[in-house]
Amino acid sequence: MLEIKNIDVFYGDVQVIWDISFEVKQGEIVALIGANGAGKSTTLKTISGILRPRRGEILFNDIPLHRLEPYKLIETGIVHVPEARRLFVEMTIEENLDMGSLKGEAKKEREITKQLVFELFPRLLERRRQLAGTLSGGEQQMLAIGRGLMGKPKLQMFDEPSLGLSPILVKDIFNVIKRIKEEGTTVLIVEQNVKLTLAIADRAYVMENGRIVLQGTGESLLNNEHVKTAYLGV
Amino acid sequence: MAQLELFLQTLISGFLLGGLYALIALGMALIMGVMRVINLAHGDFMMIAMYIAYWLFTFFGIDPYVAVFIAGPALFFFGLAIQKYLLTPVMKVDSILPHNQVILTVGLAMVFSNLATVFFTGDYRSTPVSYASSAWYLTDFWKNSPVELSLSMPWTISFVIAVMITIALWIFLTKTDTGKSIRATAQDLDAALLMGVNVDWVRMVTFGIGLVLVAVAGCLFLPIYYLYPALGKQFTNIGFVIAVIGGMGSTDGAVIGGLILGIFESMTATYIGMGWAPAGRFSIFVAALVFLPGGVASILRKRRLGK
Structure with missing residues (x-):
């Protein structure tokens, strides 16, 4: 591969x-x-x-x-989840997830994938309108992984x-x-x-x-x- | 009572002026956020837009407020071209000076204002629109009002359009993928790249939009201001001062900083003297650098992120 x-x-x-x-x-x-x-x-x-x-x-x-x-x-x-997470800290959790699905197939299925990510990380669902910078370290890592998954x-x-x-x-x-x-x-x-x-x-x-x-x-x-x-x- | 009237009237005109200043600063902030570069030709782009609107008015009788829809797109495409053929190539050159692009914008400013002098002479021009001195009076709406206040019609229309454009920009930046990509690129360029954002393209669009904003501001200033080739410097200066008050590259900061500066200048003009507005501008600039180095944006960030 x-x-x-x-x-x-x-x-x-x-x-x-x-x-x-x-x-x-x-x-x-x-x-x-x-x-x-x-x-x-x-x-x-x-x-x-x-x-x-x-x-x-x-x-x-x-x-x-x-x-x-x-x-x-x-x-x-290929999706690269970078070191130190590199989230967009002044954007909301949901906006960060949107950024993970800008292209093609991923964009079309954005809302479906988002539900899967929220299922995997319920904490992100609770806080989806919060700025990424307000999350704890663990939650930020979950968001970074979730943002990666958004790219299918x-x-x-x-x-x-x-x-x-x-x-x-x-x-x-x-x-x-x-x-x-x-x-x-x-x-x-x-x-x-x-x-x-x-x-x-x-x-x-x-x-x-x-x-x-x-x-x-x-x-x-x-x-x-x-x-x-x-x-x-x- | 006369004192209160004067104060309120000054506050209102400062607010209206601030709305227009905010539009200039917004464009500068967007460009600064994505490119990490101060566009020192910002006011000169505004001057170009104003000449477009001026000639449209003089030859075709097109109202400056309508010219917004011609000068805006014209400057958008001009911005795309400048970014693509001048700024991006310069950025890729290694040099001992870290900010090649800033120096390039200084050069552009000189070229634009001198070309304008060559082609259009140094004459002061204005558009004699029919509504130039119309105004609304508070007593027309409220007979027994204890104070008499007036709203200049062109100032008010300009302000309302500025507010609408600002709202449209906000919707664009928060609701569309392109807008989100612009914000993401400003926050973390490498991460945006990993998300599939074509950063060179985002730079072009951002520069284009920045120029649309300042072009609109130019058209809105035209009915209430004089136009001459060297006017750019003053407005670049204003945009820069607002960027410092508001916080470099922050769009929220640009709006708040614009209003602060507008009201401050208006107050200086009323209570100290017309000619003192630039001195007022300078003193608030220094005060912001000393007492609030991160600008208004640093306070906003602290409240939102708790750090």
């Missing part, structure tokens, strides 16, 4: 991604894990076209994303969805992500919470210093010695 082939990414003259290749197959949850600064978010930003690879290809159902205008990404069926994605990419949330909320968010997968959306997730992420991931890639150093199924990585010592603290 999504193929990343040998990409190099630079910030100015500094190379931050070194020859990364991986793939996401339909129906999977694939995780990129690693420490702060390993290049996980950079990889997602490159997929969504905010950054451009200097070398290599990114193909989504054979569409070359590395040559696509960033605003056309959502029309291919085939592939939904999550960048650090657990960032800054309490442990209970983190569990809730991961359950939601599992549910999204069960309903047929493919998921690519970037996380620092390695344990929980590997528990829900079908496959995962471990990134260190801009390179992929390990890959495998979620379960096999949970039992990997390197992962255990470096990320799980056991």
Whole structure:
């Protein structure tokens, strides 16, 4: 479904991604894990076209994303739920959801999808006329995920969805992500919470210093010695 | 009683003036919000619209209030072209100066006002509309009114149109996808991009709409003001002062700031002297910078978001 082939990414003259290749197959949850600064978010930003690879290809159902205008990404069926949520804080919850469904099919089915999102997150329904900036951190993350779902994605990419949330909320968010997968959306997730992420991931890639150093199924990585010592603290 | 009458009359004319100022500032605020750039040619675009309305009146006898519907669209398309062929390319150039576009707008302002001088001479012009000095009087409606107040007809019509345009803009910004995309782009450009907003297109539309607003303001000012090529600077200045009072890039702030400045100038003119209005404008500008650096918008934001 999504193929990343040998990409190099630079910030100015500094190379931050070194020859990364991986793939996401339909129906999977694939995780990129690693420490702060390993290049996980950079990889997602490159997929969504905010950054451009200097070398290599990114193909989504054979569409070359590395040559696509960033605003056309959502029309291919990829929705990127960005790091730190990036909500439109001075717009209402409902307006934020509307912003998630500007194009094509998603726009036509806006009201139907909105009901599904409200079913998934009843809190958002209660507060739909409130400004997004007045929500708590957990509610904001729910809204960010909901806004992503409004685009009716085939592939939904999550960048650090657990960032800054309490442990209970983190569990809730991961359950939601599992549910999204069960309903047929493919998921690519970037996380620092390695344990929980590997528990829900079908496959995962471990990134260190801009390179992929390990890959495998979620379960096999949970039992990997390197992962255990470096990320799980056991 | 005469004192009260004078005060109320000053308040009313300040309010009417403020409504028109708000329209100028709204356009500036929209552009500032999306582009993060002060359009220092704003008043000069208004001057262009006023000349369009002036010539339409002089040659075809078209009322300036009707010219709104010609000058507005004309400036809209002019704005699209300026954004597409001048501002966007300049934005993509790396340079040591961070705000290339601001400098470009300064250049545009010079070019426009000088071209106008070349083509139209520096003469002061006005449109002698038939209703120029008509007015409504409070005693016409209420015989036993303790105070006598008057409403100038052209000022009132201009104000009412300004209010209608402001309401139309508000509906556009809150109810349509394009309007929401404009607000979203102003709040978080990268996030808007991820939602599928074509940001370059939004910039064009925003610049176009900003110019429509100032063009309408120009047409509304024409029956009550003089027109000359260098008039732009003064109104750019006013728009900028309101942006500081209201809060950079905030449309709500622009409306409130416009009314504040209108009333303040009117008060200065009545109680200190006609010539002191610019000094009043300057002092409120400095006061806003010192005592309310975020403008009215920062108070609004605090109340709405609780932070």
